[in-house]
Amino acid sequence: MIWGWLDRHAVAFGLALTLAAVGGLFFWLHRTRGAAPHWGAPVLPARAWPPLALVGVLAALALAGMAAALAGDAGGIDWPALDAAVAGWVQRHVPSHWRTPLVVFTQLGHVALLLAVGVLVLLALARRQAWLHAGVWLAATGGAGLWTRALKAEVARPRPADAWVTEASHSFPSGHSAGTLAFCAALAWLLWPRLRRAWRWPAALALVGLALAVGVSRVLLRVHHASDVLAGWLLALAWLACVLGAAEWALRRRAGR
Numbered sequence: 001m002i003w004g005w006l007d008r009h010a011v012a013f014g015l016a017l018t019l020a021a022v023g024g025l026f027f028w029l030h031r032t033r034g035a036a037p038h039w040g041a042p043v044l045p046a047r048a049w050p051p052l053a054l055v056g057v058l059a060a061l062a063l064a065g066m067a068a069a070l071a072g073d074a075g076g077i078d079w080p081a082l083d084a085a086v087a088g089w090v091q092r093h094v095p096s097h098w099r100t101p102l103v104v105f106t107q108l109g110h111v112a113l114l115l116a117v118g119v120l121v122l123l124a125l126a127r128r129q130a131w132l133h134a135g136v137w138l139a140a141t142g143g144a145g146l147w148t149r150a151l152k153a154e155v156a157r158p159r160p161a162d163a164w165v166t167e168a169s170h171s172f173p174s175g176h177s178a179g180t181l182a183f184c185a186a187l188a189w190l191l192w193p194r195l196r197r198a199w200r201w202p203a204a205l206a207l208v209g210l211a212l213a214v215g216v217s218r219v220l221l222r223v224h225h226a227s228d229v230l231a232g233w234l235l236a237l238a239w240l241a242c243v244l245g246a247a248e249w250a251l252r253r254r255a256g257r
Contacts, residue, residue, distance in 0.1 A: 020191050043192050044248050056241025063173075063234040066227060070172060083225040087160065099164050109176035109214035111145065121187070128254050129139055136247045137186055144182035144239050148175045148232065163223040165217050174224045177215035177232030184211040185240050189247075 026180055044052065058225075107113060118141050125134035157172035169175065184207035190202055215233060218224040 017231075018050055021074070032037060041193065041251065043189055043242070043251075048254075049245070049248070050194065050243050052245055056238050059234040059237035063151075063231055063238060064232050066234070067151060067172070070155055070157055070227070073092065079225075080229040083227050086226040087162075087222065088124070088218065090220060090222060091162075096222065102217050103165060106176060106217040106221060107216060108210065109180035111175065114141065116177050125190075130248060133190055136243060138245045140182050140186035140240060141179070143176070143243065144178050144236050147235060147239060148173055148178045150234065151231075156212075157225075157228070158171075160222050160225060164221045165223050167223055171224055172228045173231035173235050174215060174218050174228040175232065176218050176235045177224075177229045178233075180214045181208070181211040181233055181236035183242060183248065185236070188245075189244055 023205055066077075066079060069077060118137070122134055122137055125131075125137060132245060151173055152170040152175070154171045156170050158173045159167060188204040188207045212233075213228040218229055219226050
């Protein structure tokens, strides 16, 4: 199976994508030197850089701590106990007739759908010759998926025993949660300068809210522990901070700011 082969080589592919993204960034800076500013302006204000970096560092540290604790290499928070408490609440308050609508809704975060829509977005950006933005899109969405698979193989956490749907991969972190948040946040970054000012925050909040709802649906379906979903969000935040931070730096450098 291609997914098993990808899991075994996820770290190598993740590193290769990271190196390619860094190389592509500097190549873009070199090729666009002195060109007309058709690539767009920075999206984030300069004052957003310190919070973005802080969020990325804290998310990465929290994710590393969770992975170490679940692997038995560190103490700290008792994640299995917290997961059991959340699972107990779900069993008491989420009736079985919710299963079908939850299964339908959670497909919004399925890798096949994200991949199909992601390719369409990538082709649209390439058609506009928005090469930096196409690279950001590919790195943000593809990188989140690769690092999720790498961490799944490393931690190898089993799925909850009473899951309502069957999944073949390991549980930690949640791929639906990481992939959907990376997808929606990157899409919000792409759309932000192209939307009317009145629509920017509502659109961004709607996209992020959709991503969070997909993550919650994984817990309600009992196919993930709550900490798996939290870890998926942390992974996406850490990776997005790197990718979007690098893109904003490049845009500011080309704009001379």
